[in-house]
Amino acid sequence: METFHNIGTSTDWIVMVVYFLTIMLFGTYFGRYTKDTSDFFFGGRRFSWWLITMSIVATGVGSHSFVKYSAKGFEHGFSSSMTYLNDWFFVPFFMFGWLPIIVYSKVRSIPEYFEKRFNPSARFLATVLLLLYMIGYIGIGFLTLGKAVIPMLPEAFHIFGITLDVTLMRAIVVIAIITGAYITFGGQTAVIFTDLLQGFILIFAGFMLFAIGIAYVGGGQAFWDLLPTTWKFPLANFNEPSSFNFVGIFWQDAVAGSVGFLFMNQGLLMRFMACKNVNEGRKAAAVNILFVLPLSAIVVGNAGWLGKAISALSPDIISPNTSPDEIFVVVASIVTSPGVFGFVMAALTAALMSTVDTLINATAAIFVNDVYRPLMKYFRKSHDDKKVREKAELFAARLTSIAITAAGVLSVLAFVQFPTVYEAHGYFHSTLTPPLVVAIFMGVFWKRFSPAGVITTFLGGVALMILGARYPEIFIAPFDHGIEMNPNHPYSYIRALYNLVVCIGVGFFVTYTSNLQNRFITWVRNTNNGQLIMILITIFATLAFFLLVFGITTFELFYPVIVILFVPLIVTYFGHYDEELGTNGLTVWSIAAAKAAFKGSTPNELVGEKVEVHFKLLDNDIDKVLFSKNDLSQMGAKVGDLVYLSDKRKWLGGLKSIHSEYGEPHDEEGIVYINGDHLDHGLFDEGRSLIAEKEM
């Protein structure tokens, strides 16, 4: 396979350095809006849908990467776009199920939901799985970045007589240091605004490359005619080849991937949670999936399609043997002029960095929320003073960002063995998402799903998945839809179907046999040596799980059975679960209760108008804003309702805004009284008009 080095000129490097400095300064500027952990992780829950939609472009495009889709576009054509056009199936579940639940239940992370819905053990297991998922995702991002940059670098650097070979891992370490810089000091607001700028630039750079490339091959008709028929289909061949087939990718991406992306990608969820309300989050998701993702599919895949056309036109310019993961850089360098190539490469690498930054920020959020805070609480080191506690948590978040960056670099080692980034990502998604995806899904949509069900889904599901990974020809083959098994990377994509089926199967089995488990536990509680029996059962289940994990193959087939039978008994015996408390406001069947809990009283659904006001300062620290009686009635609001107050300039997208509560009204029409904290958080400008609207 042909690989490249030293692509690009010094002009390109100058353009790239200038671009990066500009982006970093832009991010650092918005870092000043970070006042506390809520701002650091969620941007203060204040932004408009359009701002979040555009900021998601850089995250989505980056994570789905120019590199891997150009590679598949080069190898297989327009079907490289199919993963961008298959996310709609789970949108109803997301918009009216998961999104309102996570916003209204005020959880800061997905594992926290598991504690509220189930118990602390479920939260612990969800934290472990989610941290593995997020760190793996960061690793994939670093691998992609490394592969994008390597063709531009020389084979070696010579510094003070020492020759330093340019290797993938060395390039990744340098990239990681740069990437970690502004996320560590900026936070979510910095990331959102950096991504916003990059979203526009990415779309522009991608379409510019496509237009220049089409002109290069002789126009649109020539481009179309140069592509073989099979390259023109929007969907891949049903079940071959094993490295890229429709049915495998459907289960890996359209099902596990889409649910994973919408339901358990903490980075993306935090963007939606940064919207000023749930409906704005829905709008951001809808516009993104309906229109921005199809455009992004062209942006990220077109270099591969152009590469194929150029290769058909003149194999001397682009050899059919070109390394697929390098095709984006090769095509961009051929069709663009010096300087423009630097700009395109800067846009690509900056987008990837955005993705990685978002993920690092999100992983830090999980760590602080689900590891740091519970530990501080346990060791009673949590400060009573909110401001001191916030400062300590912000410092912990920044340190965690650095540690997670390092862990992400290490995780690259697990993925370098795959021939392309696409396959590495596919394998990763198929393997790590199913247990969490199934647990979240069943938890949100099925009231009967209990802690015994969720914990056994995690442990029993993982046990059966390990068995499938070890013996794919026995366990995964029945699900393969005729896909040939590649012995080096068996069933990279379709394993997602097996993994989903076993996790769902375990969840159903445990839930539908809960009566039997309860009867057994009642019997155990009534016997004299009940506790001893349960301790022995716990030892057996733990042993079985770890023997399976560490590959002790004697009685291997029985280990998952032991785990699936014993874990529900252990959870039922030792755990406590109040079904009413665990489901009220935490499943799709009680969204109204979730909304009422969010507000603290019955939501006011009366439709009102927005009003324009000027602010005056009050010298108190009560979180209430005071409007005139007339303004209050125009908004259809009552004292105690929730209000959103923002700068009148719409193009700020809610950057200067606050959420608060209506206090007792006064008689000064067009005036709102706010306090110093509101002014500090909202960053309102003296003399500027504000727009007020009732939230609920």
Add this chain to the structure above:
Amino acid sequence: MEYFSHSWLPYIYLYGIGGIFFFSGVYIVWRSGAIDLKKPHHRMWMKIFFFGYAWFMAVHGLLTIFALR
């Protein structure tokens, strides 16, 4: 049919199995009351759901027809 496994077979599978997930989702959010069709903006969301499904079906269908021509 030539190219069937590369054109209409994946298309039928995508919108058949994908449709099961999609329509189950619509049914569950409606049945649970999470989407309240008495509210005008919820009715609008319901229309957007169906528009989205038809939109992607049309995009994939048209691209397949063009490729086969």
